[in-house]
Structure formats: C-alpha cells, structure tokens
Amino acid sequence: MFQRVHYQTLANRLQEPRRFIQVITGPRQVGKTTMVNQVAANLKVAHLFVSADSVALGNSVWLQQQWEYARIKLKQETALEYVLIIDEIQKIDQWSETIKLMWDEDTRTGLNIKLVLLGSSRLLIQQGLTESLAGRFEVIYMGHWNFSEMQKSFNYSLDDFIWFGGYPGSAAFIHEENRWKEYMIHSIIESSISRDILMLTRIDKPALMKQLFELGCLYSGQILSYTKMIGQLQDAGNTTTLSHYLQLLHTAGLLGGIEKFAGDIIRKRSSSPKFQVHNTALMSAQMGRHKKQVLSDKAAWGRMVESAVGAHLLNSSLSRNMNLYYWRENILEVDFILEKNNELIAIEVKSNGVAEFRGLEAFKKMYGPKKMILVGEKGIPVHEFLQLNPNDLF
Structure with a gap:
C-alpha cells in the first residue's frame, strides 16, 4: 500500500x-x-x-x-x-x-x-x-495528494492530474466521467461543506456559502473584489460575511482567497482576493463540460493549468510555513508570490507558450525577489514544477 x-x-x-x-x-x-x-x-x-x-x-x-x-x-x-x-x-x-x-x-x-x-x-x-x-x-x-503521488499510485498523466485532481478515492472513476462527477459532488464537496463547516460552525446563510464556493471554483485563478461578489450572489449581505465564509472554506481544504502582496499587512488584508481551489477536481467536477472539451479550449485549459500550479503552492504553503500571495499593479501582474523568512520568489504561469515578463520585471524593481520563475513551455515544464517541493526553491 x-x-x-x-x-x-x-x-x-x-x-x-x-x-x-x-x-x-x-x-x-x-x-x-x-x-x-x-x-x-x-x-x-x-x-x-x-x-x-x-x-x-x-x-x-x-x-x-x-x-x-x-x-x-x-x-x-x-x-x-x-x-x-x-x-x-x-x-x-x-x-x-x-x-x-x-x-x-x-x-x-x-x-x-x-x-x-x-x-x-x-x-x-x-x-x-x-x-x-x-x-x-x-x-x-496532510494536504491534498500531489502530482507525484497520483502518478505513482494511479498512473495519472499530467492532463489527468490537472483535470481529476488529487483525490485518491475518486481515481477508480476517471474513465466514467459522469460517475466521477457524481462521486465528487456528493461524496466530497457536499460532505465536506456539510460535515466540516455547517455542522460545526454557526452559519446564518448556508445557501450563500455554497454559492460562494461555486463562484470561487468557477473563477479559480482570477481576482474578484468582494463588491463584485455581492453583485453576483443572491442575499450576499456584506463583505465581512463573505470574507468569513471564504476563510471557513479555506480551513476545510476547499477554496482559498489569496491576498495581494504589498509592503504592509493592512494593504494585504484589504486587497481583493484571488480565488484558488485547493484541488482542481473541485473545479472540473462542477463544470458542464468534460475533459476532452476543455482540453480543446486553450484559454479554459490554461486556467486549469494555472489553478493546478496554484493548488500545489497553496497546499505546500500550509504545511511548510510559507506565505502565498499574488501581485498586481495597474495592468501588471504576477500570478504567485512565495514568501519565507523575508525572502520572495515570484512565479508566473504561461502554459500557452506566450512568455510575458513585464509583470515579473516590475515586481523585481519594486521588491527584489530572490528568484523569478516562469512555469510553462518557455520555462520550467508544468509536469516538472508540479513534482517540485516549493520549499526547495528557497
């Protein structure tokens, strides 16, 4: 075993x-x-x-x-x-x-x-x-299973891991995708929300929390202000409620809101969050499309790849005393910033072969990171990066 x-x-x-x-x-x-x-x-x-x-x-x-x-x-x-x-x-x-x-x-x-x-x-x-x-x-x-573990245990390819994620219990169903989606929704998603959050914590608006989770999975890898969230959710209440619910989803290992990197704590905590699933299976299980359809859509698959990299970094940060952020200034952006012992590593994900360095260059001028890393065809291949221990980057 x-x-x-x-x-x-x-x-x-x-x-x-x-x-x-x-x-x-x-x-x-x-x-x-x-x-x-x-x-x-x-x-x-x-x-x-x-x-x-x-x-x-x-x-x-x-x-x-x-x-x-x-x-x-x-x-x-x-x-x-x-x-x-x-x-x-x-x-x-x-x-x-x-x-x-x-x-x-x-x-x-x-x-x-x-x-x-x-x-x-x-x-x-x-x-x-x-x-x-x-x-x-x-x-x-113990975080979610990573690419190396799923590859060794279930012979997952890179595409399998990006789409089906790191839940070992669901591996038996990946060749029956409709069955796999049913298993994920009922045995993983609903069970986690009901038993790890709703049953143990007072939630005044459980329907709102579930809507927030679905929205966050749909927008994983994207930055969304709390004001915009309120506009897309029914009975959303205020930003404090949404922030609290997002934190609960994060502690249950489902969905996180990555903060923007800034020079002070107050600016970090007041930033718009970048949605990030802990496991890409949580995204694909709720999509109306199947793996082959999304693979043929470069933009959609690119978002899946970025979320897979983000999930890898997020899970590593929870167990290895690292902080994970994103950075954006006007139109310039860096996908992920790792922080440990006052050292920074800037990470940009480009899975479509287009290398864009303006964000990395601007971040370097402002904060002087220890390393700048490009993940994708022009940098570290995605399959290699997902097998790295991010702690070893420092």
Missing part, C-alpha cells in the same frame, strides 16, 4: 519517548485515517482506534470512556506503552479540556499512553489546541 511522506514522520515520533500529543489535520479524503492505521499496524504497537464521527455531538463522556478503556488495556496487556488514536476529534464539544485533563493525569501517574488526534476541520482543531493544550502537541498537516 502506498505510503505518503507523513507516514515516516508519525512513525518516528511514536517511537520516541512520550512527550507530545500528535495531531493530524487536513481535508477529508486525503488518507489521514489510512496513514495512522498503517503506522500503528507496522510498528506493531498496542493501540486503540476510535472515531467520534458517529458520536452524538458534544458527548465528552464518550471521550473519557475511550481513555479509561485504553488505560485498562495498557494494564491488561502488560505493555510498556499504548497508543490511543481518536479520529474526528473536533466533533466532541470541549474536547481540548477533556484531553488536557486526561493527558496531564497520565503524566503525573506515569502511564505511558501516547495520543494521536485526527481532524478534518483545521480551524476548530487549532482553536482547541491553542485554548487548552499549549506546549503539549505537535501538528502534522
């Missing part, structure tokens, strides 16, 4: 003395549960895997019961250690307070129970960690 790079990270940490809670976060259907079970089985450690997915919302008693059961099993099996794995932890109300209580009690009494928490709502997980568990945890972020 294919092992993602996160496998070795978790395996190494679980073999260390009990020190930190291991927290695995990431979107739905990227293999978090599979990876943790692989590690537990291959390390041959005594463990208990439980999921809060089917537990009544807010039932913290269930959480205490699972922990007590792990304590009993540790004593019964006379093991040196025991690993308790809890999936979908964000479903439990005030989970972090309960975890803190049980973890600290085991620390005082010397019980060697190691803890692995999994969750698909990055925002709710982070809130719980910072509120109660400061200094007690490490986070492993």
Whole structure:
C-alpha cells in the first residue's frame, strides 16, 4: 500500500519517548485515517482506534470512556506503552479540556499512553489546541495528494492530474466521467461543506456559502473584489460575511482567497482576493463540460493549468510555513508570490507558450525577489514544477 511522506514522520515520533500529543489535520479524503492505521499496524504497537464521527455531538463522556478503556488495556496487556488514536476529534464539544485533563493525569501517574488526534476541520482543531493544550502537541498537516503521488499510485498523466485532481478515492472513476462527477459532488464537496463547516460552525446563510464556493471554483485563478461578489450572489449581505465564509472554506481544504502582496499587512488584508481551489477536481467536477472539451479550449485549459500550479503552492504553503500571495499593479501582474523568512520568489504561469515578463520585471524593481520563475513551455515544464517541493526553491 502506498505510503505518503507523513507516514515516516508519525512513525518516528511514536517511537520516541512520550512527550507530545500528535495531531493530524487536513481535508477529508486525503488518507489521514489510512496513514495512522498503517503506522500503528507496522510498528506493531498496542493501540486503540476510535472515531467520534458517529458520536452524538458534544458527548465528552464518550471521550473519557475511550481513555479509561485504553488505560485498562495498557494494564491488561502488560505493555510498556499504548497508543490511543481518536479520529474526528473536533466533533466532541470541549474536547481540548477533556484531553488536557486526561493527558496531564497520565503524566503525573506515569502511564505511558501516547495520543494521536485526527481532524478534518483545521480551524476548530487549532482553536482547541491553542485554548487548552499549549506546549503539549505537535501538528502534522496532510494536504491534498500531489502530482507525484497520483502518478505513482494511479498512473495519472499530467492532463489527468490537472483535470481529476488529487483525490485518491475518486481515481477508480476517471474513465466514467459522469460517475466521477457524481462521486465528487456528493461524496466530497457536499460532505465536506456539510460535515466540516455547517455542522460545526454557526452559519446564518448556508445557501450563500455554497454559492460562494461555486463562484470561487468557477473563477479559480482570477481576482474578484468582494463588491463584485455581492453583485453576483443572491442575499450576499456584506463583505465581512463573505470574507468569513471564504476563510471557513479555506480551513476545510476547499477554496482559498489569496491576498495581494504589498509592503504592509493592512494593504494585504484589504486587497481583493484571488480565488484558488485547493484541488482542481473541485473545479472540473462542477463544470458542464468534460475533459476532452476543455482540453480543446486553450484559454479554459490554461486556467486549469494555472489553478493546478496554484493548488500545489497553496497546499505546500500550509504545511511548510510559507506565505502565498499574488501581485498586481495597474495592468501588471504576477500570478504567485512565495514568501519565507523575508525572502520572495515570484512565479508566473504561461502554459500557452506566450512568455510575458513585464509583470515579473516590475515586481523585481519594486521588491527584489530572490528568484523569478516562469512555469510553462518557455520555462520550467508544468509536469516538472508540479513534482517540485516549493520549499526547495528557497
């Protein structure tokens, strides 16, 4: 079975003395549960895997019961250690307070129970960690599958990856595109929005959030002001509501709004967002056209290619402490700006063979980036760039 790079990270940490809670976060259907079970089985450690997915919302008693059961099993099996794995932890109300209580009690009494928490709502997980568990945890972020992983596991071509994206569960359906679209819409999109956002966060206008998601997928790779969004959405309310909903979609691993790069924080946060899907499958699944039709449309396919590059950069930025921006000044634009340790890398995507450097040149004069990179026929080929670790560009 294919092992993602996160496998070795978790395996190494679980073999260390009990020190930190291991927290695995990431979107739905990227293999978090599979990876943790692989590690537990291959390390041959005594463990208990439980999921809060089917537990009544807010039932913290269930959480205490699972922990007590792990304590009993540790004593019964006379093991040196025991690993308790809890999936979908964000479903439990005030989970972090309960975890803190049980973890600290085991620390005082010397019980060697190691803890692995999994969750698909990055925002709710982070809130719980910072509120109660400061200094007690490490986070492993599992993003969407990249081109190399889909190629090795499912023999995807570059065009396959750009169109069908990086969801391993949908790979079996790519030769039946209508079936693939149905799977994506019902099993991935609706499930992620309903279970990771609407069920766990108060949303006054759920229909508006779904409209915003559809609009963002349609305009992925394009800059759209909140004022224009209000004009295209029914019952849109105000810009604050839209900004909040976009942030929730981002934390669920669905749709982000990339900020404009500027010299100060205030100008960055007040800019019009550039829509960017986390996975290009979210775009193509909702299109009324099929892969062959879009491939023959150079402009439409070019937008798919740019979104694939943007998704690759966005997912990398979430797990490797980088910031991702775009830049525009009047008619001059640079598709993506990576920032790390006060160093900048400017990236322009040109998949149609036309090389345009005016935006890069203007950005260089203003900000002096460490590198300027062209992705496409006249620069780094798209298939090679999608196999790069963006962190290695610095």
